[in-house]
Amino acid sequence: MRDILCISRHSPQSGLLAKEALDTVLAGATFDQSISLLLMDEGVWQACAPLGTELSAFKDLSKNLNVLALYGVDTIYIHANSLKARGLNAHELSSGNTTLLDQADTQALMRDHQHIFSF
Numbered sequence: 001m002r003d004i005l006c007i008s009r010h011s012p013q014s015g016l017l018a019k020e021a022l023d024t025v026l027a028g029a030t031f032d033q034s035i036s037l038l039l040m041d042e043g044v045w046q047a048c049a050p051l052g053t054e055l056s057a058f059k060d061l062s063k064n065l066n067v068l069a070l071y072g073v074d075t076i077y078i079h080a081n082s083l084k085a086r087g088l089n090a091h092e093l094s095s096g097n098t099t100l101l102d103q104a105d106t107q108a109l110m111r112d113h114q115h116i117f118s119f
Contacts, residue, residue: 002036002112003028003114004028004033004035004113005035005112006025006035007118007119008039008046008119009040009043009119010041011042011043013045021037029073036113039078040106041082046062047094062094078098079103
């Protein structure tokens with residue numbers, strides 16, 4: 001059983017919650033916690049490059065996701081149903097270290113962690 005699962009459900013454009021989720025993952029990894037990141041709902045947009053410059057007020061978090069491996073977070077989990085519901089597919093993800101999970105696999109991932117933080 002792993003320690004912490006951080007679920008990010010918000011897009012970078014919706015406010016600071018997406019960044020706070022990423023900061024939580026980085027902080028946990030920095031302190032050698034076993035931590036995983038799951039992008040669900042609008043959070044799947046974090047794994048895609050921004051669509052335009054009108055979002056310049058919000059940092060492109062997709063680039064930060066690629067750095068997580070340096071901190072021991074080797075896989076970013078993405079809820080496949082959330083991706084599909086937004087008309088996206090795996091080819092549009094800018095992060096290479098992702099694993100798509102169906103609903104059953106997502107539930108198993110949640111059961112596999114002692115603590116869950118949802119942003």
